[in-house]
Amino acid sequence: MIELTLALGIGFLVGSGIWLLQRPRTYQVIVGLSLISYGVNLFIFSMSRPRSNMAPVVTSGTVDPAAYADPLPQSLVLTAIVIGFATTALFLVVLLVSRGLTGSDHVDGREPN
Template structure:
């Protein structure tokens, strides 16, 4: 049941993000990109075969991969969160400058007729 809820949550985030990307206002496009990145981060995190109370680093000796947690997906998601935050901040600055120069917050810079 939790797998279905997780899959629906990822699908809802990505679907809402794609829908917002097709909107004419730049703020909606930025929110859409953020929702897609959240959905992708959740997908990567869910594919990592999460385990609790196991060490993340392999010790010397006989190695059984089932006894260890995989730290790579967690590191990738953390890096993606930081990069996504910086990209969103940059997009917001570009949005404010574009709105100040054109007087509109439409993606193409002009109001529809």
């Protein structure tokens, strides 16, 4: 049942993120993007059909691929985590600079009428 739990978790993370993505305040959007990135990272990770106790750290000698978790989605997600951090930082700066320049934290840079 790990699959169902994880799938529900991904769904809620992405759903909450998408809700926030449509909100008017920049801070809501940055929280939303972070939630979506958790969800998407887990989704990519779930492509490896995860199981417990199969970390892809091999021993010497002949290797049986079936005995280890799929390392490829993991390396993809690892880079995604780091790049996600970088884009979060970038967005945060844009958010703050925009707030400083326009005086508003609305995503359009001005308060709605």
